Amino acid sequence: MDRLLVLVRHGQSDWNLKNVFTGWKDPDLTELGIAEARAAGAQLRDLKLSFDIAFTSDLTRAQHTLELILAELGQEGLETIRNQALNERDYGDLTGMNKDEARQQFGEEQVHIWRRSFDVPPPGGESLKMTAERVLPYYRAEILPRVLDGNRVIVAAHGNSLRALIMDLEKLTPEQILKRELGTGTPIIYRLDEDGEVVSVEDLAD
Numbered sequence: 255m256d257r258l259l260v261l262v263r264h265g266q267s268d269w270n271l272k273n274v275f276t277g278w279k280d281p282d283l284t285e286l287g288i289a290e291a292r293a294a295g296a297q298l299r300d301l302k303l304s305f306d307i308a309f310t311s312d313l314t315r316a317q318h319t320l321e322l323i324l325a326e327l328g329q330e331g332l333e334t335i336r337n338q339a340l341n342e343r344d345y346g347d348l349t350g351m352n353k354d355e356a357r358q359q360f361g362e363e364q365v366h367i368w369r370r371s372f373d374v375p376p377p378g379g380e381s382l383k384m385t386a387e388r389v390l391p392y393y394r395a396e397i398l399p400r401v402l403d404g405n406r407v408i409v410a411a412h413g414n415s416l417r418a419l420i421m422d423l424e425k426l427t428p429e430q431i432l433k434r435e436l437g438t439g440t441p442i443i444y445r446l447d448e449d450g451e452v453v454s455v456e457d458l459a460d
């Protein structure tokens with residue numbers, strides 16, 4: 255049985271381009287983001303992969319990325335479950351602020367802690383630990399059982415919601431996961447065993 259799980263971060267968004275903290279705000283993809291999503295779909299098609307069900311967040315940039323990938327695969331209209339449990343980490347008071355301006359205002363070190371520490375949330379927002387506390391229960395309840403049933407699953411989501419999932423799948427420490435940068439529009443292909451443990455991982459960025 256092929257227990258396939260593909261994770262993909264959305265393509266470049268308007269606010270990625272503007273270097274602005276985005277979190278739960280809802281900008282769409284840029285032209286480059288659209289091209290990245292199509293390229294991700296083409297990579298999966300070249301690998302002859304197709305899917306039985308898709309999951310995405312409640313945010314446009316991830317949903318749009320998924321639609322473009324499915325179109326490349328000739329799988330428009332595939333059953334898709336959207337849930338805000340897969341949303342990007344909530345950036346709280348930093349949302350909408352330019353990342354360089356935030357560094358000038360709060361200092362390089364503090365902004366790095368907010369962005370890449372495991373359990374220090376940005377003011378009014380979510381840490382990676384808090385993000386994992388909503389992503390992982392959803393994964394275990396809704397996504398993993400489908401993979402274990404033999405459905406080929408694709409998940410289009412966000413840098414930090416996917417980090418939370420990857421940390422669990424690959425059994426990474428907080429230090430290891432925080433060094434892991436996920437490319438926009440780059441699929442990561444997992445195959446799992448009957449217990450949901452990772453048998454193989456292929457990051458198409460490598």
Ligand SMILES: O=C(O)[C@H](O)COP(=O)(O)O
Pocket residue numbers: 274275276277342345369412413414
């Ligand atoms: O929400 C955002 O601004 C980005 O998608 C992720 O931001 P980060 O690189 O600071 O984690």
